Amino acid sequence: MIEIRFHGRGGQGAVIASKILAYAYFLDGYHSQAFPTYGAERRGAPVAAYVRVDDKFINVRSPVVNPDYVIVMSGKLADTVDVSSGIKENGLILINSELNADYYNFEEKCRVMCFDVSGIALKYGLGTKIMPIINVPILGVFSKITNSVSLESLKRATPRFVSTGIDKNIEALEEAYNLA
């Protein structure tokens, strides 16, 4: 089973990203599951969302505490939220950040990768400079570096969960994939 945890803030689209990713795995022929933790449903509050992937129906419904992959929607979040908590040995943390991965010093034995997804989002007019919407393009980076879910399925899954700017999101998704 592959377990993935998203960290974001309310309004950054982590929950939608988790649904697109789970649906893309489903389109790739896997069984999958996505669900959020709901706390205060307001803009700016830290949120987590989970994806599980397996070759059989997924019964377990508890939050993901030992993820294989962690996706962090903005670098600043990693300064205040314990994003590496419980990550499996040699698991991967993907952070949307302009900084070098060396900046992040997690106690756990894991790989860290930073990628400036915000730059790509802004290039395609997704969100604002203060709050770029990177939830679709970051999945392109994830697909390329993990080789675990196909770009084609992510492209097919996106329109199901994104209601505006579908074309721009898919262009940004492809560019993020190609640059990663």
Next chain:
Amino acid sequence: MNKDMMLGSEAVALGVKLSRPKVISAYPITPQTHIIEKLSEMVDGGELDASFIRVESELSAISAALGASQAGVRAFTATSSHGLALMHEILHWIAGSRLPVVLVNANRAIGSPWNIWTDQSDSMSQRDLGWMQVYCETAQEALDTVLQAFYVAEKVLLPIMVMIDGFILSHTLEEVIIPSQEQADKFLPPYKPEYFLDVDNPLSFGNAAKGDVFYHLREDMQCSMEASFGVIREAHNRFDEAFGRKYDFVEGYCLDDAEIVFVIAGALTGTIRVAVDKLRDLGIKAGLLKIRYFRPFPADIIKELLKTKEHVIVLNRSVSFGSAGQLTQEVKNALYYEPNKPNIYDYILSLGGKDVFVEDIVNLAKDVGNLKTSKMLWRE
């Protein structure tokens, strides 16, 4: 086979659409789910030929469902937690009026303190009204149970409450086999009530009834509950024929040779399944009994499945304060006349969305020797 992924609440909405209700009444604001959002889109888009009545409170939502059902059409509403509590008075009236309303409740805690997360206190507080109650484990089961609910309610002439756990089922995206309208129509015939409000044939409903009449009307409700077992079995058989999926009042998992049996209702059943697998890997003979129907309570079936077991750990997600978990009360009741009863443990597993991990359940089974049957058990 047409498979897709959807949220538990969206699966419910699809089940409702396939059941062709004529009236959907709902209060659209918190605590509501996507069920109503999806149904309003279906009505608005012309996919579903029904009146969507948007009201100002849950009390009005259930009252409108009562009125629609009394007028002779298939009626549906959905709510959650405090919304269900606000419906309480009219829930009595619908059962007493013998109206086959179907209600889906997303199980969530009721305050105080403020809590939006899942437990079953809301629906357990409504267990004694004459509504049938079914608890669902998966989005597929929720979709399928909605179709079955209309069939059963309209034959028994009692309303049904279908439960999906808030968030861990209502907001979880998972795979669902999508039934066709043709299959649904084959399973669920149009609703044709014998008595309804009709200006051409005036009848009076809900008149005053003194004790002698009232008493026997309540006796009739109990008789119908008892007779509903046959109808529910028939619904399950017909459902299997139409859709190829089997359902029962309860479902056992690794039960035959189990020495430690967990009893649970709702979506956390899935987590317990995984724990049972782990325990079996460790050589511990664990099993699971999932309760689908809580009203009518299938006591005879449960008695046969549990009477020879050593340990029965009932995992409650609601409490009757000063007594026991409601699920425990029922299981104990079912086994009362058995000479060699299992040890039955009254375990309060989770309230207000307290997380339940597989390891919690594995450790509970390992610790069974230290558990007491004499008192209600709470987690650390």
